[in-house]
Amino acid sequence: MSLLPERLIILDRDGVINQDSDAYIKSLAEWIPYPSAIDAMARLYKAGYTLAVATNQSGIARGYYDEKTLGTMHKRLQKLVSNAGGEIAHIAYCPHGPDDICHCRKPLPGLLEDIQKKLGRKTLEGSWMVGDSLRDLQAGEAVGCHSILVRTGKGQKTEAKGIGLEKAQVFDDLSAFADWLINENPVS
Numbered sequence: 001m002s003l004l005p006e007r008l009i010i011l012d013r014d015g016v017i018n019q020d021s022d023a024y025i026k027s028l029a030e031w032i033p034y035p036s037a038i039d040a041m042a043r044l045y046k047a048g049y050t051l052a053v054a055t056n057q058s059g060i061a062r063g064y065y066d067e068k069t070l071g072t073m074h075k076r077l078q079k080l081v082s083n084a085g086g087e088i089a090h091i092a093y094c095p096h097g098p099d100d101i102c103h104c105r106k107p108l109p110g111l112l113e114d115i116q117k118k119l120g121r122k123t124l125e126g127s128w129m130v131g132d133s134l135r136d137l138q139a140g141e142a143v144g145c146h147s148i149l150v151r152t153g154k155g156q157k158t159e160a161k162g163i164g165l166e167k168a169q170v171f172d173d174l175s176a177f178a179d180w181l182i183n184e185n186p187v188s
């Protein structure tokens with residue numbers, strides 16, 4: 001596994017890996033992955049990238065579901081990616097709500113710092129943060145990540161708002177970003 005920061009891709013979950021909902025993703029049945037995203041994760045892994053996930057899960061603080069249920073979603077995600085030949089090195093989540101004043105709720109960088117520590121990285125400078133919301137990109141930029149906005153989930157709305165996207169590259173979905181990273185932008 002490469003320890004080069006540019007070989008680390010940190011993915012937002014809802015709206016990037018799986019369908020999002022304004023009513024939150026409250027159960028395994030509601031967790032519906034984008035098939036092309038699972039395939040893209042496996043392709044990136046096979047191309048030598050390390051994958052991690054950083055996700056806000058305020059639905060826990062709001063009482064919509066519990067950490068056990070969230071765990072079933074993440075077990076399913078890990079299995080799907082592993083069956084496709086990939087692997088997720090770490091899934092970091094924030095269970096808090098907006099009023100909990102934690103350090104891990106994006107746009108704060110706490111989840112990414114957790115990933116950095118867990119993966120034993122010196123820096124995230126030059127790593128990739130892929131999200132559908134501005135707060136995902138803000139969390140990444142706070143620790144020096146390249147910003148990748150995808151148009152799935154809330155991505156089209158984020159793009160239309162046009163705020164804070166000066167440093168972002170925009171792709172239709174995770175698969176299109178994977179194509180670009182693997183085929184057009186060979187990393188040393």
Ligand SMILES: O=P(O)(O)OC[C@@H](O)[C@H]1O[C@@H](OP(=O)(O)O)[C@@H](O)[C@@H](O)[C@@H]1O
Pocket residue numbers: 012013014015020021022023024025054055056057058059098133
């Ligand atoms: O996109 P990631 O970070 O993986 O997860 C987002 C979810 O936790 C939920 O985050 C909520 O935001 P608030 O937490 O209520 O501000 C809403 O945007 C929901 O629609 C969304 O499902």
Ligand SMILES: [Mg+2]
Pocket residue numbers: 012013014015016020131132133153
């Ligand atoms: Mg999202």
Ligand SMILES: [Zn+2]
Pocket residue numbers: 094095096102103104105
């Ligand atoms: Zn938190």
